[in-house]
Amino acid sequence: EGRAQVCIATPASAAPSRGAGNCATSHDGPADDRRPFAAFPAERLAEATALAAEPLLMYQAERDIALTLQHSFLPQPHRLPHLPGVDLVVRYVPASRHTEIGGDFYAALPTRDGVLTAVGDVVGHSLDAATVMVEIRHALRAYCVEESDPRALAERLDRMLLHYHPEVTATVCLALLDPGTGRVRIANAGHIPPVILRDGGRAEYVRVCGPLLGLALDRPEPVELVLHREDRLLMVTDGLIETRGVDLTTSMEQLRTAAAGAPPGLDALCDTLLGCFGHDREDDIAMLALRLG
Template identity: 90%
Template sequence: MNDDVQQSGTTVMVVDDVPANRYALGAVLRRAGHHVVPVASAGEALIELDVRLRAGALPDAALVDVGLPDMSGFELCRRVKSRPSTAALPVVHFSATAVDARARCRGLDAGADAFLTVPAEPREIQAVVHAAVRRARRRTDAEALAHRLTLLSQAIVTVQTARCLGELADAAATGAARLTGTPAIVFVVGPDGEAHYGTSRSRLALPDRGRHQAAARLITRIADRRPGLHGTVVPASLWPTGLFHPGIQDDAHLVLASSRETRAQVCIATPARATPLRGAGNCATSHDAPADDRWHREALSVVERLAQATALAAEPLLMYQAERDIALTLQHSFLPQPHRLPDLPGVDLVVRYVPASRQTEIGGDFYAALPTGDGVLTAVGDVVGHSLDAATVMVELRHALRAYSVEESDPRALAERLDRMLLRYHPEVTATVCLALIDPGTGGVRIANAGHIPPVIVREGGQAEYVPVCGPLLGLELGRPEPVELVLHRKERLLMVTDGLIETRGVDLTTSMEQLRTAAAGAPAGLDALCDTLLDCFGHDREDDIAMLALRLG
């Protein structure tokens, strides 16, 4: 398509205080296919620009006489160019008297794009206006492209730092909305069909999960027919009602991308017939339909790059989620639930397990309560690390402890055996564990601690203290943990926890331990009340798992 065809329908504002001149110039421009807006003064020109700016329809060029009565054409040009909203408007000065080099230089210094000496041949006038519009469009197109690419790079950085699929969808939706200047919604559909979605505005949220899933199924059907990267328009009749505006049915333009490894589908949806919002990167001075269509096509091509980046970012998150689900399943499968704890005569026992927050990995925290010939053996431990491997080693440690406790109940000896097992089969892994053997008849307690937070004795009257017992981590072959013996009285409670309950990044562990001791001392009577109080104080949005065991003599 040549430039003449492209410029047909452009609007030119002619500023001249002489009616005959406005008429003559207007006739020449109309013959070239331009719309003409004649004004008689600089003041009227500024008012006309303000009105058209509010309507989103600035002219494509201004033809300005330098000898206006209220303000020189040079000053008018300077004011137009000094305003960001009109700076891209090309200005062509003309004059029949001020035609020397000094006048031309004044025009260029003011920001004018060209200078015409009138009278001039009609073809010259048309050519000068044509060239000014063409240069302005190329300049604004380049600026718009640079702006879109900047927005794209910012969106991709945000997408790549998302910690979960919900954050990923929200980041992609916000980025797509900024790229297109229209509302956007993003779906990330995993290989199992589970959908996560994010919107650029909170009011875009689909009204219920049923419609959410219906949209995901529609996306999956479309993506299955055309894998890879592609765009399509879904008629309003097929799309859930009110996706982009409450109560309004819109056609949707979908950009779909597939991840290679997980085969997940990423869909970025925007209204198919929406007009880009001013300030969203659209620097063009013409807002007629063809220009908007072209801008929207170019914006959508950048959205395709964002969809690809989102699909790539989804792969590790989906694989992490699958691993996290497996690890969590292992934890729930092998840690005995409170209602399935073994019968422990003479001891009341309460346990808690809280997985890490959704954005973090499952670790290797565990607890155990086992009857032995010498009393009740309890343990709380933590495999160092956060991964499926840590959860797997946790399972092995629990099984090994159960097996060893059949013939051996001494906490120190059991810690030594677990240490040897870890060194032989998992030499790269370390773990902590605290073991306590309680004699329900006498209240005697023997405790061995391998690198773990020591137990807390919660006494009557609002007192709590740590048992002074310590030792090296399992897996380091640093020697035997020295046991400690004490007597647990009837109304006293023994509390064992993993560091996930209190450990906070940037806070010294000693400080956190003192906060735990104070909270335990102030907790209401009862084992459930003790555990619930501590979880209320410390157990929200933790970056690590929490395992907790509390007991007293029955």
């Protein structure tokens, strides 16, 4: 009995839409078999396969766009702005699972009152989350030209989300550092608080909290502290430590302990934490560490 072999290929350059593929068939039955091609449902098989593959191709295209947005708008370490008086290290690691497209971001911006740093995360995993992430980051860059107070900036970002994306919420932690005095003002909007590592290996979370962006709730005054020359300030997104089935407070304590035991230096701190927690994560990871230069 003859057999039909079907090979379906989609060109790498083709858009993920119906019909963007080729179908090649061969028939190894008897040479005198003259049955029409329709006897072998290759075309139907090809169409069914293309329909089944279409959602996967469309998702891959969406993920590629999201990753392009993230890589384009999150500056790489060699492209960070020059910030006098501050040493800064950042890390960004996309989720290991292709089903997750995150809205994690970081920023380091010069202002008239010092250096503003931010780490945040748009709630959700989609191209929309990545797009809103870009909007928040650009809005922050625009706002801090005239305003540097972390609480005021959080309020402006909150109003922006409510106006343009009322269905979206986001977290962000903002820190304004005066390199001349070491004075830091920190405002938090539903995010993991920063960790401050003091000389001698002590590590503790800054006691700062506040509601998520996008909820139109009142915001507390920023928390103030002084960063000494030997101190380091660490800001991360929850993708670094959040694990299914593990309470977040437990994961936060594990992070604090690992940070306290990390070697001196900003690169060593970030690399140690990625080595401890950064494998096979279900969410993106954004990390920022700084100290006085």
